[in-house]
Amino acid sequence: MTLPIVPPLDRAAERGLRALIDGKAKPSGSLGRIEDLAVQLALIAGSVTPQAVRARLLVFAGDHGLTQAGVSSYPSEVTQAMVATLLAGKASANAFAKAVGATVTVVDAGVAATLSEHPSLIAAKVRAGTRNAAVEPALTRAEVQTALARGAEIGGQATQDADILLLGEMGIGNSASAALILHRLGPAPLGDCVGVGAGHDAAGLARKRTVLEQAAARSAATAPLGVLAEFGGLEIAMMVGALIGAAASGRPVLIDGFICGSAALTAIRLQPAVRDYCVFSHRSAERGHGLMLAAMDARPLLDLDLRLGEGTGALLALPLTRAACALLTEVASLDDVLAGRL
Incomplete structure (x- = not known):
């Protein structure tokens, strides 16, 4: 690769x-x-x-085997349902994109379902969700490399008709993978990386911490590609590639919150020059995001207590980039x- x-x-x-x-x-x-x-x-x-008139949001979607262990308060089926909502133009990201004048494209990186063709969907599935990282590597090295390569191609191609790219994601369980990535690539203590994600109560958060401790104990990986292979996910790996592809094409990239931040952190660990092209949109309410931003020496533009994902924070920051231009x-x-x- x-x-x-x-x-x-x-x-x-x-x-x-x-x-x-x-x-x-x-x-x-x-x-x-x-x-x-x-x-x-x-x-x-x-x-x-500089210009930031033509803006494209790429929402990378994928499922996580970690959901089998109870790291999320929602089942994996919600990923497919929310992808359908995005493609129907009815998600929060669609509303915000319309408000700020950005186009939305969904990328199927690893949804655990067969998705119908759609003009706003890029079919790039590597596999139908990752394996359960609590008991085995989430991905093989070959799968990681495939995701990175497809992401780089998608990111590079998207710059042909966009002045600026925005990264977003959709994937039940992906805050668990992001926490493990921060733990190893920050690095940071695991307990400081684990948050409520899409909305855990106290018991759910305790269960999530236990599962992630089990996953972390299973592997000592600290190199970027090894961490992606051990802990996933496919949408995160593909965002890493997309960020590298867009930056190599000379475009700024608006980074959303905690999940997209884990992709940015991985990309920067692979190629430090990527940091120059990142515009960090907001400080997420998710526990650990402050540590993640500090690991990248990043000061986000906004602090609105957001923790939805989908690229919503990046969309809200887009007018600031246009004002700067x-x-x-x-x-x-x-x-x-x-x-x-x-």
């Missing part, structure tokens, strides 16, 4: 970009982190006129204002 190589950003232009922004008709630094975002987007684009392309310079050249 050969993934595309992500080049680090050439920061030679950063000082000039800062000077350009400081010269706008506003006090220096008065737009705070939006100015930092504008610089990042311009460096990625290699232009003082507009700062460079639409705001007059102070010199022009003072000279009356408007």
